[in-house]
Amino acid sequence: MRKKDAVMFAFYCVPWIFLTLWGDWSYGTAWQYGLILAVLAVGAGILRDNGRMLVLGNLLSLSCSLLLVRLAGFDQMNDYFKPFTAYGWVAVLTGISAVMQMLVWKKQNGNR
Numbered sequence: 001m002r003k004k005d006a007v008m009f010a011f012y013c014v015p016w017i018f019l020t021l022w023g024d025w026s027y028g029t030a031w032q033y034g035l036i037l038a039v040l041a042v043g044a045g046i047l048r049d050n051g052r053m054l055v056l057g058n059l060l061s062l063s064c065s066l067l068l069v070r071l072a073g074f075d076q077m078n079d080y081f082k083p084f085t086a087y088g089w090v091a092v093l094t095g096i097s098a099v100m101q102m103l104v105w106k107k108q109n110g111n112r
Contacts, residue, residue: 011043012057017093018065022072025080033093041100051109054101062094 074086
Protein backbone atom coordinates (compact mmCIF):
# COMPACT_ATOMS: atom_id res chain seq x y z
CA MET A 1 0.00 0.00 0.00
CA ARG A 2 1.41 3.36 -1.00
CA LYS A 3 1.59 6.29 1.39
CA LYS A 4 -1.18 8.22 -0.40
CA ASP A 5 -3.47 5.18 -0.24
CA ALA A 6 -2.80 4.74 3.48
CA VAL A 7 -3.66 8.39 4.14
CA MET A 8 -6.88 8.13 2.13
CA PHE A 9 -7.79 4.88 3.90
CA ALA A 10 -7.38 6.67 7.24
CA PHE A 11 -9.55 9.50 5.83
CA TYR A 12 -12.28 6.92 5.16
CA CYS A 13 -12.10 5.65 8.75
CA VAL A 14 -13.90 8.82 9.80
CA PRO A 15 -17.66 8.12 9.89
CA TRP A 16 -18.56 11.12 7.70
CA ILE A 17 -22.21 10.20 7.19
CA PHE A 18 -22.76 9.68 10.91
CA LEU A 19 -21.25 13.10 11.57
CA THR A 20 -23.76 14.69 9.18
CA LEU A 21 -26.62 12.93 10.94
CA TRP A 22 -25.24 14.10 14.29
CA GLY A 23 -25.01 17.68 13.03
CA ASP A 24 -28.54 17.55 11.65
CA TRP A 25 -29.93 16.16 14.90
CA SER A 26 -27.88 18.44 17.16
CA TYR A 27 -28.24 21.73 15.31
CA GLY A 28 -31.24 21.15 13.05
CA THR A 29 -29.34 22.08 9.91
CA ALA A 30 -28.94 20.01 6.79
CA TRP A 31 -26.29 22.00 4.88
CA GLN A 32 -23.54 19.66 6.04
CA TYR A 33 -25.00 16.80 3.95
CA GLY A 34 -24.01 18.63 0.77
CA LEU A 35 -20.68 19.69 2.22
CA ILE A 36 -19.65 16.15 3.17
CA LEU A 37 -20.78 14.73 -0.19
CA ALA A 38 -18.69 17.40 -1.97
CA VAL A 39 -15.64 16.75 0.23
CA LEU A 40 -15.84 13.01 -0.41
CA ALA A 41 -16.18 13.57 -4.15
CA VAL A 42 -13.09 15.80 -4.15
CA GLY A 43 -11.27 13.14 -2.14
CA ALA A 44 -12.09 10.67 -4.90
CA GLY A 45 -10.24 12.90 -7.34
CA ILE A 46 -7.09 12.45 -5.27
CA LEU A 47 -7.30 8.65 -5.66
CA ARG A 48 -6.58 8.80 -9.37
CA ASP A 49 -5.39 5.23 -9.75
CA ASN A 50 -7.06 3.18 -7.04
CA GLY A 51 -10.75 2.40 -7.49
CA ARG A 52 -10.43 -0.50 -5.07
CA MET A 53 -9.62 1.99 -2.31
CA LEU A 54 -12.86 3.84 -3.07
CA VAL A 55 -14.92 0.70 -2.62
CA LEU A 56 -13.11 -0.49 0.50
CA GLY A 57 -13.12 2.99 1.98
CA ASN A 58 -16.84 3.44 1.46
CA LEU A 59 -17.53 0.06 3.04
CA LEU A 60 -15.36 1.00 6.02
CA SER A 61 -17.04 4.38 6.41
CA LEU A 62 -20.47 2.75 6.10
CA SER A 63 -19.60 0.21 8.80
CA CYS A 64 -18.27 2.88 11.17
CA SER A 65 -21.32 5.09 10.61
CA LEU A 66 -23.77 2.23 11.19
CA LEU A 67 -21.97 1.25 14.39
CA LEU A 68 -22.02 4.81 15.70
CA VAL A 69 -25.71 5.23 14.83
CA ARG A 70 -26.34 2.22 17.03
CA LEU A 71 -24.06 3.42 19.85
CA ALA A 72 -25.47 6.97 19.79
CA GLY A 73 -29.02 5.68 20.05
CA PHE A 74 -30.15 7.17 16.75
CA ASP A 75 -31.97 3.93 16.00
CA GLN A 76 -34.41 5.00 18.74
CA MET A 77 -35.02 8.40 17.05
CA ASN A 78 -36.20 7.19 13.68
CA ASP A 79 -39.09 9.67 13.65
CA TYR A 80 -36.59 12.51 13.36
CA PHE A 81 -34.90 11.09 10.27
CA LYS A 82 -38.04 10.57 8.17
CA PRO A 83 -38.69 9.45 5.44
CA PHE A 84 -35.95 6.92 6.26
CA THR A 85 -34.68 5.51 9.51
CA ALA A 86 -31.25 6.60 10.74
CA TYR A 87 -29.82 3.41 9.24
CA GLY A 88 -31.63 4.13 5.99
CA TRP A 89 -30.14 7.63 5.79
CA VAL A 90 -26.66 6.21 6.33
CA ALA A 91 -27.19 3.72 3.51
CA VAL A 92 -28.75 6.26 1.12
CA LEU A 93 -26.11 8.92 1.73
CA THR A 94 -23.29 6.40 1.46
CA GLY A 95 -24.76 5.21 -1.85
CA ILE A 96 -25.04 8.76 -3.20
CA SER A 97 -21.53 9.50 -2.02
CA ALA A 98 -20.14 6.33 -3.62
CA VAL A 99 -21.79 7.14 -6.97
CA MET A 100 -20.42 10.69 -6.90
CA GLN A 101 -16.96 9.43 -5.98
CA MET A 102 -16.97 6.81 -8.74
CA LEU A 103 -18.02 9.42 -11.32
CA VAL A 104 -15.22 11.77 -10.26
CA TRP A 105 -12.72 8.91 -10.16
CA LYS A 106 -13.80 7.66 -13.59
CA LYS A 107 -13.52 11.16 -15.06
CA GLN A 108 -10.03 11.53 -13.57
CA ASN A 109 -8.92 8.19 -15.03
CA GLY A 110 -10.39 9.00 -18.42
CA ASN A 111 -8.29 12.16 -18.67
CA ARG A 112 -4.91 10.39 -18.55
